[in-house]
Amino acid sequence: xxxxxREREARGYHHGNLREALIQAARELxxxxxxxxxxxxxxxxxxxxxAAAPYRHFRxxxxxxxxxxxxxxxxxxxxxxxxxxxxxxDALTAFNNVGKAYLAFAxxxxxxxxxxxxxxxxxxxxxxxxxAADRAFGVLRTAADALVALLPxxxxxxxxxxxxxxxxxxxxxxxxxxxxxxxxRALPMTAEELLESQMLIxxxxxxxPQKA
Amino acid sequence: xxxxxREREARGYHHGNLREALIQAARELxxxxxxxxxxxxxxxxxxxxxAAAPYRHFRxxxxxxxxxxxxxxxxxxxxxxxxxxxxxxDALTAFNNVGKAYLAFAxxxxxxxxxxxxxxxxxxxxxxxxxAADRAFGVLRTAADALVALLPxxxxxxxxxxxxxxxxxxxxxxxxxxxxxxxxRALPMTAEELLESQMLIxxxxxxxPQKA
DNA sequence: GCTTTAATGTAAACTCCCTTAACATGAGTT
DNA sequence: AACTCATGTTAAGGGAGTTTACATTAAAGC
Numbered sequence: 001x002x003x004x005x006r007e008r009e010a011r012g013y014h015h016g017n018l019r020e021a022l023i024q025a026a027r028e029l030x031x032x033x034x035x036x037x038x039x040x041x042x043x044x045x046x047x048x049x050x051a052a053a054p055y056r057h058f059r060x061x062x063x064x065x066x067x068x069x070x071x072x073x074x075x076x077x078x079x080x081x082x083x084x085x086x087x088x089x090d091a092l093t094a095f096n097n098v099g100k101a102y103l104a105f106a107x108x109x110x111x112x113x114x115x116x117x118x119x120x121x122x123x124x125x126x127x128x129x130x131x132a133a134d135r136a137f138g139v140l141r142t143a144a145d146a147l148v149a150l151l152p153x154x155x156x157x158x159x160x161x162x163x164x165x166x167x168x169x170x171x172x173x174x175x176x177x178x179x180x181x182x183x184x185r186a187l188p189m190t191a192e193e194l195l196e197s198q199m200l201i202x203x204x205x206x207x208x209p210q211k212a
Numbered sequence: 213x214x215x216x217x218r219e220r221e222a223r224g225y226h227h228g229n230l231r232e233a234l235i236q237a238a239r240e241l242x243x244x245x246x247x248x249x250x251x252x253x254x255x256x257x258x259x260x261x262x263a264a265a266p267y268r269h270f271r272x273x274x275x276x277x278x279x280x281x282x283x284x285x286x287x288x289x290x291x292x293x294x295x296x297x298x299x300x301x302d303a304l305t306a307f308n309n310v311g312k313a314y315l316a317f318a319x320x321x322x323x324x325x326x327x328x329x330x331x332x333x334x335x336x337x338x339x340x341x342x343x344a345a346d347r348a349f350g351v352l353r354t355a356a357d358a359l360v361a362l363l364p365x366x367x368x369x370x371x372x373x374x375x376x377x378x379x380x381x382x383x384x385x386x387x388x389x390x391x392x393x394x395x396x397r398a399l400p401m402t403a404e405e406l407l408e409s410q411m412l413i414x415x416x417x418x419x420x421p422q423k424a
Numbered sequence: 425g426c427t428t429t430a431a432t433g434t435a436a437a438c439t440c441c442c443t444t445a446a447c448a449t450g451a452g453t454t
Numbered sequence: 455a456a457c458t459c460a461t462g463t464t465a466a467g468g469g470a471g472t473t474t475a476c477a478t479t480a481a482a483g484c
Contacts, residue, residue, distance in 0.1 A: 036332065040346025160400065167384070169410075173384075188372065
């Protein structure tokens, strides 16, 4: 009967890739009940192994969460990079696409997003996690650098500040309005529209010309 | 010995105001270990009562958290209102003061803030909670209305949109950079400076004149 | 005073989680 | 074919949280 049994028979004694399976399980559980809504044992159960098995791969629950977050930052970076597309077709458009990619990630991968930003993990729990987060932010930073370069020399804001502003805007909107059912406050506009209009106003404030 | 015992002797069998005491205890615990970092029993222990006592006042842990959040929204509203000060000395200044008040609240009352925005509570778990949150947002909305009215009739953005933008900016910054040791990413500027500059740029983008 | 009622306390049953130790399996190596 | 290491499993101890049932105290009303 039970799936687990059949899976087990199919897979034999060894799972094959328990580490990844645990991360997957954690993602599922986070999506359902939040980063605090599951235990180490739950993850093991979901992956179809005994409660002791996870200890072969993660020191504790926090280490598992940290790996979910790290993996999340990697995919996040990839998604933002795709949005940026090396500044094509033009920096302004590409910059907006980064914003869209940000929201898309939060919406499509709420579990990763929660592990990354809402799990209460110390940002520098380990060097890998920190590095992954920094690389993701680096995409914003690169984009801001390119955009700033479009302005006349005397009117350039600090690119770091600008990238922090954009991060805060995107995170604020994603966090408050951006998840399917989490922060579901009824709104007359979508999170995407909200961010797009906000970025437009912000960039206009910096002196960027509006596209036709 | 132990405090608890002396307190107990002092207060007698009845606590007197256990409900509030539990909310206080929850705030302490949230401040220390996050909204997920304590149990119902912990709260009882902190308040110096038995593990069963809280059930007389809250159905479960979530109900307790919801009350912390509700109380938080009330104080939040009060703090934002004070910042707004009925639009004095002038709407633009007052609007910036609302932003400062927002960050100040997140910094001074991290426990309330976490319960309100990072506890994973459904925003409309109960009508009271929802109403308190709406009233707090109402302050932003009121301020945005007043500001928008300063612009010439043809250039007025929707005040609701504007208030959502501001909320997102403030929340984004508070959430990412605004708590003493939580999201501690080393930055060359304070959260306050970051929000102030961001609002300045944003308002400039809307066509507000810069103050001298 | 006596009774009633609300507010806690205590105790105990139940469940679940964490963690480690000891043993089992199996895949690749020699 | 035997060896070995990584990976899982069982089993067991120790804690802790939840929840209910029942006892106790304080305060208020008759």
